[in-house]
Amino acid sequence: MLKRIIPSLLLRGGRLVKGVAYADHRDAGRPDTTARAHNAQGADELLLLDVDAGRERREPDYASITSVARACFMPLTVGGGIHTLEIAQRCMNAGADKICLTTTALDDPGLIGRLAHVFGTQAIVIGLDVITTCAGRRLYDHRSAQAINGIAWDEWLKRAVGEGAGEVRLMAVDREGGRGGLDTALFAEASALVDVPIILEGGAGSLDQVAAAMKAGADAIALGTMLVFSDNNIFKVKSFLKNAGLEMRL
């Protein structure tokens, strides 16, 4: 299969934002026009996360999801604040193709299976926010901005896939927005544990870093900062990767 490049869009107040380690968010444009540009430039999929829905205990921003879906003729994964089957259904009705569960699945692991039963495992992405410090790797709860000590990240990964998640979004929180390079070791550890596709995110700052991560085995990489706050675009990124000998769709 071809390698995938996936823009990761964070939604807040009807606008896109981007930050560092899930904080210090800066405005990053309109959701629909951004999606249209990514579509035209050949992004393989799109990831749209409502960053405040979980913390504010509200449903996702369906209006923005709808406007992105209208501009997005590629698979669209939607996440943030999805804690019931009904909310997931509304996201699907707004145009989502896949649902990404992160903290809501930690609160209620059975949610993964309930959604997979209705939409199929291929439509359920489990999001893992992993923070790596001197204390090792731990799950991270972006709502409280704290590491989670109740369950180990690798145990949770295996459990979530066992519950019915068909894909993984693996975010290295400590690298997010830092442009220091992707955590390929984290990717390798995760892919040794589960047999489903893994999207690696967090830390991509240059074309060389993305190519290096793909050559180290990552078959899908999500990009945020690199597409927002630099002169890179999807076409340029994918052309570079193809010229570097990687199997890309152009």
Place this chain on the structure above:
Amino acid sequence: MTADRRVAVVDYGIANIRSVVNALACFDVEVKVMETGAGLADVGRIVLPGVGSFDAGMRGLAERGHVEVLRRRVLEQGIPYLGICLGLQLLFEGSCEGSVAGLGWFKGRIEQFPLGKDCPKVPHVGWNEVEISPASELMAGMESPTDFYFVHSYYAPLSATLAVATGVCDYGVRFCAALERDNIAAVQFHPEKSQLGGMKLIETFLALGA
């Protein structure tokens, strides 16, 4: 708007039809979402989208009164039909996924990708190449191969589709990715999620038989 610019998207309760409606709405057509068969009477084209299980799909079509109307409008009156994903599979006599009979407009049964250590992962999710036959009207003018986006675990075997297959994809087994016969076209991939190539296919479908 003339009848051939009126396009029905068949809603049978299980499929996510929003993305198909969004894609059709990019063109100069009137898109009607048809929740029951009665609504299919005055349209000029029919699109049957769908991700879901074979049996649930057939039951949904039957419960909403689509089966007989589809047969009359597509098979008898010959209006252009585009099946997407499950909308291709339901055209056959049955599927190893379930026990309910399909529409049976095409001979043969839908099969499951082999599972095992040396086989590719199932479901088949992602972009893959489709070899396009020069005989294809639906994909006329496209380069072969062209990449399209797939999400499925079951497929129409080439053994059953030799005479009608106009697109072939390889995922461990070579299978029928597109078929065309008279006014009936169907694709296993998702043109509505396949960017330029997919939109070109939809545009071509909307001009077929006009």
